[in-house]
Amino acid sequence: MPKVLISDKLSPAAIEIFKQRGIEVTTKPGLTPAELRAIIGEFDGLAIRSATKVTRELLDVARNLKVIGRAGIGVDNVDVKSATARGVVVMNTPYGNAITTAEHAIGMMFALARQLPEASVSTKAGKWEKNRFMGVELTNKTLGLIGAGNIGSIVAERALGLKMRVIAYDPYLTETRATALGVEKIELDALLARADFITLHTPLTEQTRNILSREALAKTKKGVRIVNCARGGLVDEAALYEALRSGHVAGAALDVFETEPATDNRLFALENVVCTPHLGAATNEAQENVALQVAEQISDFLLTGAVTNAVNMASVSAEDAPRLKPYMELCQLLGGFAGQLTEARQGVIRQVGIEYEGAAAHLNHRPLSAALFAGLLAPVMEGVNMVNAPVFARDHGIELSETVHDRDSEYQTLIRVSVTTDDQTRTVSGTLFGGSKPRLVEVKGIKVEADFGRHMLYVTNQDKPGFIAKCSAILADEGINIATFHLGRSAPAGDAVCLISIDEPLPEAALIAIRHLPQVMQATQLSF
Structure with a gap:
């Protein structure tokens, strides 16, 4: 479990979702870093919000950890x-609190715009300072969005409903x-030069x-008002x-700060600053949504392998996970086969197709490529x-090329892998028998069908009489039982696999003996 x-x-x-899905759940909020490090090693999953800090030191002792789920964006x-x-999936819940944060x-x-907090304090103090609190309308003002993703787009929609003009800076925003x-x-x-209000998302x-650095603030329109409900450190x-x-900036409304909890900040002393204690996601609806979402995502991953809203790997929906699982297994086996055959003397791997x-x-x-x-x-x-693995491959300069053939295959499904080193390119192909059982069907262009065994011996040799008898004799002398024996050749008397x-x-002695047989060009022991 x-x-x-x-x-x-x-x-x-x-908590109920985890229990209903058959997952053992332990709730311990408020642990010190040392207390968390002391117990994290026994858990497969970690569900957090913003209080827990998942550091490198914590990950170093999280020997069983497979997934971290952050209830929030x-x-x-x-x-x-x-x-x-360390191979740990990190997920967030980017949509559960989007509306709440935008609102x-x-x-x-x-x-x-209307100095509401100050006016409320003044009125409750028995004052009636109607002329002191002169505000501005939002209608016809220009709102500048820095970030037009999920939350920013909701803010834009609401602002347009208020008859504001909306401009946006976002490197990932397309014209469409x-x-x-x-x-x-x-x-x-x-944006800085034109916006009457700037919000960050x-x-x-x-x-x-x-x-919004010192230089950026200097470029803003005089009298601009700035709202940050995204992250401290952006301003x-x-x-x-x-x-x-x-007075260059007329006012600021801040829900987030460089240091939190923000109990002592000189911005608090300014009347033209509105502050809230990181309340962007603080509604009953949002907290319920992100909690349920993170519980479902962690459960799906641990039970089915589904990956949703991961920030460090490709997503696999809960519907796709069962269908992809045998293909991912096939790809991992094909990769393992090619990797074990790639010897150091052949040079480093340069490209994978x-x-x-x-x-x-x-x-x-x-x-599939990750597998x-x-x-x-x-x-x-x-x-x-x-x-x-994809990060390690990129760090080692291994290029990936993918080709999708829109044509009928000899098999119902086929995946072909080519691994190019400094000296050669080796290909290996596989399919699924019965829709779920991985099977080799080609090596180096030579047709040879074989299941992936726990322990295997791969040999390339010249197709000449006597090899099978001599190889089998060496295995027999060592008391090694043969489970299956598969052969393939390019042509009569040509290269064989x-x-x-x-x-x-x-x-090792038996492997060396096989390598020394006259017809043998390569002999490699494989394990899967």
């Missing part, structure tokens, strides 16, 4: 790079999508940190303080799996 730890406060409904409290290197940004914009949203796509400097990365708080004091024919041509191929790399690199790298499944590993 998989075990999941919930280390932050989540809705009780999430941001994953800046997770060391994603270290998680990926909070709109609410903050209203509060800023901008037109569909009803926004004008522009560059950042142009982008994750915190090295590229977006201090995107240079020291520069913002000075711009607010000087995958061809899909028949039913395989119509699948989601990203998980292939996992099998290919496993013989030379420890701890490699589908999560980290021999695949032998054996019941136990072959001693």
Whole structure:
């Protein structure tokens, strides 16, 4: 039974989902880093919000951890790079709190435009300072979106309903999508110069940190109002303080801060600043949604292999997971076969090609290539799996090419893999028998059909009489039982391939003896 730890406060409904799915769940919110490190090693999954910090040190001792689920959109409290290197899937829930966060940004914009918090405090204090709180309308003002993704697009929709003009800066926003949203796509400097209000809706990365820097704030329109309900660190708080004091920035509404909890911040002293304690996702509906979503996603992954909203690997829907599973197994076996045959003397792997024919041509191929790399690199790298294998391959300069053949295959489905090193290119092909059983059907262009055995001996030799008898004699002398014996050849007296499944590993001395047979060109022991 998989075990999941919930280390932050989540809705009780999430706990029930884990239990109903047959997963053992432990709830321990508020653990210190040391306490969390002491127990994390026994869990397969970790469900968190923003309080738990998943550091490299924590991941170092999380020996069984397979998946981290963040109930929320941001994953800046997770060391994603270290998680990926250790083969741990990191998921978030980008849609569960999108409406709530967008509504909070709109609410903050209203509060800023009409000075609602200050007016409320003044009125409750017995004052009636009607002339003090002169606001501005939102109608006909220009709203500049920095980030037009899921949340930003909802803000844009609401702002257009308020009769605002909306401009957007987002490197990933296409002209087609901008037109569909009803926004004008522009560059950042142009947005800064034109916007009456600026709202931020982008994750915190090295590229977006201090995107509203001192220099950027200086380029803004005088009297601009800034709303940040995304991530602390997107705005240079020291520069913002000075711009607010000087009057260049008329006001700011902040739900997030560089340091949280933000109990002491000099921005709090300014009357033209509205502050809330990271309430963007703080509605009953949002908390329920993200808790349920993260519980379902973690459960699906641990029970079926489905991957949803992962930030470090390709997604596999719960519907597709059962159908893809045998293909992923086939790809991992083909990769393992090619990887074990690639000897160091042949040079490093430069390129991997995958061809899909028949039913395989119509699948989601990203998980399949990840499985292939996992099998290919496993013989030379420890701890490699589908999560980290594509990253390792990219880091080692291995290029991937994928080809989909829209043609009938000799088999109902066929996957062909080619591995190119400094010295040669080797191909291996496989299919699924009965729709689920992986099977080799070709090696180096030579047809040879064989199941993947636990222990196998691969031999390339010249097709001449006597080889089979001599090879079998060596195995018999060592007491090695042959399970299956498969042969293929390019032509009579040409190159031949021999695949032998054996019941136990072959001693090194026996392998050397086979390599020294007159007809043998290569003999490699394989394990799967």
